[in-house]
Amino acid sequence: MSRETWKKVFSTIPDMKLVELVELWSIQVKGFRYINQENIKQARALVIAEALKPRNLKMIKAYYTITDEEADETDQEEEMTLSSLMELYEEGKELHLILGGLYASEDEELEKLAGELEKALLKKYKVDDLSSLIPRGNKRVEEKPEDKKVKVQASDWEKKWSKSEEKNKDLRAKINEWEKQYSQLKQQLKEEKQLMLGDKQKLQQELGVARSHHRETVEQNRETYEENRRLKAEIAKLKAENSHLNAMLLKNQQEVAVAKLDEKPPEQSGLTDKKQVLLVGDPKNKLTENSAKHTIQILELKDIPEALESDLLEKCDEIWMMTYLVPPQMRRKIKRKTQKSVKEFTDFPTMKRYIEKG
Template sequence: MSRETWKKVFSTIPDLELVELADFWSIQVKGFRQINQENIRQARAMVITEALKPRNLKMIKAYYTINDDESDEPADKGEEITLDALIELYEEGKELHLILGGLYASEEEKFEQLALELEESLLEKYKVDDLSSLIDRKEQKEEEASPVVAESASTTEWEKKWNKSEDKNKDLRAKIGEWEKKYSQLKQQSKEEKQTAWSEKLKLQQELGTERAQHRETVENNKKTAEENDVLKEEVAKLKGEISHLNAMLLLQQQEVAATAAKPDEKQPAATNTKEIVLVGDPKNKLTENSVKHTFRVLELKDVPEALESDLLEKCDEVWIMTYLVPPQMRRKIKRTVQKSIKEFSDFPTLKRYIEKG
């Protein structure tokens, strides 16, 4: 419901009753230490303005809801609320702000419409321009029609209503106390949950920082290791090339020494029948080392280009190729370059049988 609607409801509260309600609702106004009968007319507008603030209006709406729910009027017994019944209720003495406040606090469309109809009917019936004028009309009528005896009876009736209102107010204060207690508990629970969440967040941030640091260290170490491996690979390749070159030179020197040491009239020992074989493709078997009739110089694929340039393949007796280890392109290159006898073996068992057969 809008603030303007509630402002209209508050305008129907008599001054004396507004003093009591301001105290009950704990409404405080700047410039007034306490709202009382002497200053209510000067402070009335400020009291209503303060009551319309959201933090107060929520509690005040609850007051009207409880007040209306605990009403002992016929409508509470299941009877349909009608406009005529509400007008009669007002004329019997029930405060207009309690009637309108109960209707608007329900926040049901049918009660809101009923409240509007009641306002229009009262304005038209009593020939006034606004609801606040009904307060003056009612107070004036009571003063004119009430003799001393009636005033005493009215006072007694008022005391009954006041006592009844006080009882309701006590219940309301008790309920408000329960709400405040629950609110305090929920506030403390929320604070604890926030602290737990903050601690968990801080812990996760610390773990994330540690993981990131370890990741950076691992990346740096891997990069360093990769660089070292590249250097080592280059050195190994260089050394293998040097070894291949030295092996080729050694084989050449061995052949030259054997040729120089041989004499025409000497009988060559059985070893002179040994053939110098260059085996392209390493079968990884000691048979090539233990053969009696053959001396093998095993070339790996990477050593073939250098052997071709150094004429190593031309200085041996035969060239054997393990076709399953040597790519076709390299085999063709060897065949085009070398004029020696070339034998090809498709697998190791074939090579083995050939050697053993002699």
């Protein structure tokens, strides 16, 4: 139900009754420490505005619901109609209790009946709004000795009012308990939120450190990659230089060997020339240096590839080969390269006997 509807209901509450309800509903108004009969007229608008706030209005609806249920317990045999409600009002029941009970039920039929009651009262008493009916509600109905029915009804309403106040106190206690539980849950939620924020900050810090380490690792890997590439380039350059130097060294050795073959010592002039022998495989023996009939040049295994590419094999008279020092593959390559006969020795003593025989 809308706030405007409840505003109409509150407008029908007499001033003195409103003072009682303010205390009962525990409504506080700014600027007024207490609401009493001296200041109610000045505070009335503020009191109604405070009562219309959602938190208070929820409790007030419950109050009217309980009050209306109490009335139903004694009059449940009577059907609720417009005429019965008009009669109830005429007998002295406060209008705000009647309308409040109907609207608090949130039953469409009862709400419709409340609207009809409002129109009927305005028409019957020829007033423009419901608040104009308050003075009538403030009049005391003089009790006549013969009017026992009115006396009985007044007594019944006092009982109902007392029971309603008791239930309202219980309801207020429940509301206070719910508010306490709500505050506790709110505080718990706040603490959990703070804990989650702390965990989030911690994870963000850990993520930042991990990202920093990742960047450092990537940079170190990049530097290592660049250093490896530079070292590979230098190694390749050094290998090329080494190959070039080896080629030059072999060439110089070959030139020296050729020079030795062409050279004839002065003291041997007129004598028979020694045979120029190319010995493949070094037996590590001085006999190869002191032979009287042979000039022996040693060709080591590492120099064989270069010799195959040059004409060294063709510049000697004989080619000897130490088969136990030269792999079969190398021996075959040498034999295919030269037209000269190749003398093979399976061991050094065999070669020694061959030299000694001349």
